[in-house]
Amino acid sequence: MSESVAIPLQHRPEPVRPKPLLSNGVLGMMIFIFTEVMIFAGFISAHAVVRSQAAGQMWPPFGQPRLPVQETALNTAALLVSGLVLVVAWFAFRKERSRARIPLLLSILLGTFFVYFQGLEWVALLGEGLTIQSSSYGGFFYLIVGTHAIHAVAALIALIWAGVRLNQGRLTGSELATVSAFWYFVVLVWPVLYIKVYL
Amino acid sequence: MSETAVAVEHHADHAHDHHGSEGFLSKYVFSTDHKMIAMQYLFTGMGMAVIGGFMAYVFRMQLAFPGISVPGFGQVSPGEYNALVTNHGSIMIFWVAMPVLIAAFGNYCIPLMIGADDMVFPRINRLSYQIFLLSAVILLLSLFVQGGGFGGAWTAYPPLSAVGDYNQTSLGASMWLVAVALEFVAFLLGGINFITTLMNSRAPGMKAYDIPLVCWMIVIASILFMLSVGPLIAGAVMLLFDQTIGTGFYDPARGGDPILWQHLFWFFGHPEVYVVLLPAIGITIDIIATFARKKVFGYKMMLYTTVATGVLSFFVWAHHQFLAGIDPRMANVFTVTTLLISIPIAELCFVIIATLYGGSIRLTTPMLWALAFMAEFLIGGVTGIFLGASGADIYFHDTYFVLAHFHYTFYPIAIIGTFAAFTYWFPKMFGKMMNDTLGKIHFWGTIIPFNVIFIPLFVLGMGGQHRRIYNYEHFPELAGEGMYQLRELATYALLVMLAFQLVFFYNCIASWMRGKKAGKNPWESNTLEWTTESPPPHGNWPEGLPNVYRGPYEYAHPDREQDYWPQNEPA
Ligand code: HEM
Ligand SMILES: [Cu+2]
Numbered sequence: 001m002s003e004s005v006a007i008p009l010q011h012r013p014e015p016v017r018p019k020p021l022l023s024n025g026v027l028g029m030m031i032f033i034f035t036e037v038m039i040f041a042g043f044i045s046a047h048a049v050v051r052s053q054a055a056g057q058m059w060p061p062f063g064q065p066r067l068p069v070q071e072t073a074l075n076t077a078a079l080l081v082s083g084l085v086l087v088v089a090w091f092a093f094r095k096e097r098s099r100a101r102i103p104l105l106l107s108i109l110l111g112t113f114f115v116y117f118q119g120l121e122w123v124a125l126l127g128e129g130l131t132i133q134s135s136s137y138g139g140f141f142y143l144i145v146g147t148h149a150i151h152a153v154a155a156l157i158a159l160i161w162a163g164v165r166l167n168q169g170r171l172t173g174s175e176l177a178t179v180s181a182f183w184y185f186v187v188l189v190w191p192v193l194y195i196k197v198y199l
Numbered sequence: 200m201s202e203t204a205v206a207v208e209h210h211a212d213h214a215h216d217h218h219g220s221e222g223f224l225s226k227y228v229f230s231t232d233h234k235m236i237a238m239q240y241l242f243t244g245m246g247m248a249v250i251g252g253f254m255a256y257v258f259r260m261q262l263a264f265p266g267i268s269v270p271g272f273g274q275v276s277p278g279e280y281n282a283l284v285t286n287h288g289s290i291m292i293f294w295v296a297m298p299v300l301i302a303a304f305g306n307y308c309i310p311l312m313i314g315a316d317d318m319v320f321p322r323i324n325r326l327s328y329q330i331f332l333l334s335a336v337i338l339l340l341s342l343f344v345q346g347g348g349f350g351g352a353w354t355a356y357p358p359l360s361a362v363g364d365y366n367q368t369s370l371g372a373s374m375w376l377v378a379v380a381l382e383f384v385a386f387l388l389g390g391i392n393f394i395t396t397l398m399n400s401r402a403p404g405m406k407a408y409d410i411p412l413v414c415w416m417i418v419i420a421s422i423l424f425m426l427s428v429g430p431l432i433a434g435a436v437m438l439l440f441d442q443t444i445g446t447g448f449y450d451p452a453r454g455g456d457p458i459l460w461q462h463l464f465w466f467f468g469h470p471e472v473y474v475v476l477l478p479a480i481g482i483t484i485d486i487i488a489t490f491a492r493k494k495v496f497g498y499k500m501m502l503y504t505t506v507a508t509g510v511l512s513f514f515v516w517a518h519h520q521f522l523a524g525i526d527p528r529m530a531n532v533f534t535v536t537t538l539l540i541s542i543p544i545a546e547l548c549f550v551i552i553a554t555l556y557g558g559s560i561r562l563t564t565p566m567l568w569a570l571a572f573m574a575e576f577l578i579g580g581v582t583g584i585f586l587g588a589s590g591a592d593i594y595f596h597d598t599y600f601v602l603a604h605f606h607y608t609f610y611p612i613a614i615i616g617t618f619a620a621f622t623y624w625f626p627k628m629f630g631k632m633m634n635d636t637l638g639k640i641h642f643w644g645t646i647i648p649f650n651v652i653f654i655p656l657f658v659l660g661m662g663g664q665h666r667r668i669y670n671y672e673h674f675p676e677l678a679g680e681g682m683y684q685l686r687e688l689a690t691y692a693l694l695v696m697l698a699f700q701l702v703f704f705y706n707c708i709a710s711w712m713r714g715k716k717a718g719k720n721p722w723e724s725n726t727l728e729w730t731t732e733s734p735p736p737h738g739n740w741p742e743g744l745p746n747v748y749r750g751p752y753e754y755a756h757p758d759r760e761q762d763y764w765p766q767n768e769p770a
Binding site: 018021027031034133135136137139 | 399425446455463
């Protein structure tokens, strides 16, 4: 007695290929970003665990410098603005492709500003004796911020690639969306890292 | 506007527009065709299985006959023993189960079963295999570097794994870690491909519930992998830094925490067991439906159950750490979640039994493997409940009981599931039927010794035999006559099982060379891969991709003469 007895012959309308909700590039990038989010979640929770067990609840530990909270706040703002400008670029692109040039360039410049000043900050901190080996405090700082920096540089290279293709008039909407998705990830994960690591 | 861009992009990414005139390298080595990449994964995985099996042979010989000069290897030193056990485990999970079940069968089946001409990102697919191959090479090389291969167990707990002075294999340990990390990268790329392909490239008419369960299972497994692997990657970077540049993330003396690694590892580790389990279940169900000539009982229930299991699998990880000094209240919580997760597993078993009930069963070789998967996995699942009860686990933890438990789960998954899939799709892959008699001889020659190996290990585990000991002669209460007899029994059974694998290899080669021609649909199955030539040509359906009119399991429909009803046949 098989289950299918009750089911009459089904008649379906002639099949058509449905339009995908998201293009392949954007969907693939979103899955990738999912994984990236989990990597940062791993770092952040490891950091939280170690911080909560710090000797005498001293954080930063004795003899280690404080992180530059204000300067980085400014830098954070630059990064957030860069993300916003990229949104503007997207809408400009939808209206008329060439109009995306200026906002895209601006977004890249702001992003570069962010990476450059983070680099300066590292040099200063190294000078003050905070190294990756000096304590778990320093270890997590360089590990987490460094991982973010690698992502930021990779995303900037992708944005520059998109800018070049835009100039040549070959950039497709799906390509811009894919590359932007990665930059949005870099922008949006940063405030979380800032709050968790700096404050 | 961006919609047209989508369509263009889909084809622009196909790097293989040069039909016909392919040279050897571009056809077999640098191919972007999903079927060829599947073969590469399959044969690499099977090669690694042979290596992993050889390691098992060496250390089982040492366990049964301590100090013996093992034929083909020589005397086993304690360091070598540890390296063999560690790498056996790592290989079987990361370089056999994952590449064969997910990457090989996922690559082979997903496009063919959903009616696509290839994966959506063929070049990323090729890159995935190349990174995987590199990771395998690094792992194998790590066995021969100075100090020898890493010996700190596949779970690589610090401080043993982090400090070169403790594990004595600082180079081997780092290479092991790099190899595992690269393997993860390969599977990330593969997983992105599987999920995107399933979402975007289905044949016209194929709705969500028309997708064969095996495709769903492989994709859900990929999603689980993607969600769970991040924290382990984070943890692995920290471990690598501890090993190489002297950070102290896991060093309590410097403010670090070794238990942290256990959490990061098992947060991945437990979902990982479902990552390999789900494809095997999917394969089993598809085979059982085909050979029971019946619709899968409760397709949707199966799918939802799987999703629920996937979600739950993120909340059981600390059952591996009951004895790591975690808070007993936390242990209670994880006992409850662990017992809960056996409910969906039991449900999957009942679904399979209900599918079999009243079917007209054809006992072919793949069907035997599929049935064996169910029967053997059940033992693994049931013994998991004993381990999940934190009180009982105080006694069982790190004994051979645990070892037998997870071999009763992994072996059905990685070996039985693979043989089921391989014998089922062999006619499609190579265009020839396998010899059924030889197939059955191989089946019984594998299944019986498998049980004779591992049932004694349950007994030994209950007798208190600890997992990580090189020579039991130094432990009077474990060195008794009876215990040695059981150890020897397990080792002899392993030798028998390994010998029977020769039948399999012979059958493969003989059938491939002079087997009966398979034709398009030798099993009279419904799913789309059986509607094209065997083996499928480049592009899968040269005369045009199929349309889909119904679900994959319409067997024995009362209104039809034929007892099967291919998905692509108009009503
Ligand atoms: C999906 C199939 C399964 C696989 C592949 C699997 C695999 C494993 C592995 C590899 C280990 C040992 C890890 C180690 O210490 O090296 C293990 C331990 C364990 N498994 Fe499973 N398992 C499966 C199903 C289950 C189920 C269904 C349960 C419970 C209902 C369970 C409960 C446990 C527990 C509690 C342990 C820890 C035992 C200990 O270390 O003391 N497992 N399993
Ligand atoms: Cu587990």
